[in-house]
Amino acid sequence: MSKHFETEAIRTQTERSQFSEHSTPLYVTSSFVFDDAEEMRASFAEEKQRNLYSRFTNPNTTEFVDKIVKMEGAEAGYAFATGMSAIFTTFAALLSAGDHVVSCRSVFGSTHNMFTKYLPKWNIETSYFKVDEVDLLESLIKENTKILYIESPTNPGVDILDLELIGKICKKHNLIYVVDNCFATPYIQQPIKFGADLVIHSATKLIDGQGRVLGGVTVGKADLMREIYLFARNTGPAMSPFNAWVLSKSLETLSVRVEQHAKNAKKLAKFLEKSEHVKMVKYPFLKSHPQYKVAKKQMKLGGNIVAFEIKGGLEAGRKFLDNIKMCSLSANLGDTRTIVTHPSSTTHGRLSEEDRLEVGITNGLVRISVGLENITDIIADIKQALQSN
Incomplete structure (x- = not known):
């Protein structure tokens, strides 16, 4: 069966x-x-x-x-x-x-x-x-x-x-x-x-x-x-x-976890789209995503990763991370805890700037692995960190 x-x-x-x-x-x-x-x-x-x-x-x-x-x-x-x-x-x-x-x-x-x-x-x-x-x-x-x-x-x-x-x-x-x-x-x-x-x-x-x-x-x-x-x-x-x-x-809990991760991530992505401090947001199930139609064809949900670019480049990105209070600064992803990463100085930091830019990793790019905390608390932390810039 x-x-x-x-x-x-x-x-x-x-x-x-x-x-x-x-x-x-x-x-x-x-x-x-x-x-x-x-x-x-x-x-x-x-x-x-x-x-x-x-x-x-x-x-x-x-x-x-x-x-x-x-x-x-x-x-x-x-x-x-x-x-x-x-x-x-x-x-x-x-x-x-x-x-x-x-x-x-x-x-x-x-x-x-x-x-x-x-x-x-x-x-x-x-x-x-x-x-x-x-x-x-x-x-x-x-x-x-x-x-x-x-x-x-x-x-x-x-x-x-x-x-x-x-x-x-x-x-x-x-x-x-x-x-x-x-x-x-x-x-x-x-x-x-x-x-x-x-x-x-x-x-x-x-x-x-x-x-x-x-x-x-x-x-x-x-x-x-x-x-x-x-x-x-x-x-x-x-x-x-x-x-x-x-x-x-x-x-055994993957399905229920991923459902909530994706639900939180989409809400955060929509919030970031409206922020005056953000230059660009990418999330597969946002209609603004360049491959939105392909994502909808082959994916059940948009996942838990949100990428966005802060206005102000490298310095603004570092300042944003320094002002995070609740979310974690880590190179991991997929945790119950929301994790904020600055790829150009961490996961892709060993690449040359030319190599990073070739794949869209600008100095102001931030990757958020959206966790399972209450979405209101996640957004509040991201919002206050953005406003501190």
Whole structure:
């Protein structure tokens, strides 16, 4: 029987132990035992599917991955220690020296550094297209292009890419289509429905939702995930059982949390649109967003991230942050607590000013991860900080 999203998030679980527990217990063990030599041999030969060692699988990581697989409509998955380990391992497992990647230019700072600083060490090149240059995308594809990678919504500018359109291009050119779905979560959109082969999440963000643990996950086609699993099994970027246990429980409340996050974010975005201190506001479900129609087509909600530019540039942006009283100043996002970030001096601070401006990160750009506090209190804090400029 097909179950709804919320039900799968709660009722997908590992088999109960002999103690018949209602809630899945924490399996804090590095390894698992065998009844005899033959069982051990068959297990390591993968003739028998069972837990061997927690770097490979663990009941807690299995449960967490199974939930994400169902939520995203995928075939298989693997859980990682962090979001960046999920991204790096996915690329390292699937690429070889001489391969080529095409990516949207608007990506997380560490992902950009991976493309420009580390993958070139193995003779892997990356070509970028801007969010408003999708029509030029096909001209970047070469004979050795293997992966096309995007974020949508993007970090930190909250731009939207047409998942279906890019999916058709990937299918036409036989490319592996990888989507970072971190800002949306599987509750808001499922890129596989639009042609994605693999979907990546930093589970540290909205999936955890409470700023407690680190984690990452990649899900998608079984044959691709097999390569990723084998690479991860041998290189060791596995998620810990404790983090998997926390994240699996977090998924049980993902839908109700994201609904409220998005409700608060839209109200804050509308307030900022009317502020005399604000030059520009971007939120996917505002009609003023350049990709509003695309966002409405592929997203259930607008998410919890609001980006806006303060009049006055860098100095005004810093002053705004200094005057925040209730909201948190942090580089994280997706927490129950509202978080205010100045990308040009934090998450994207290692990029050159030219690189930042190329993706719309101006000196006055502020990213707000809207939390679950009462929206009146969130707006009041943002308002007083803006008026202090």
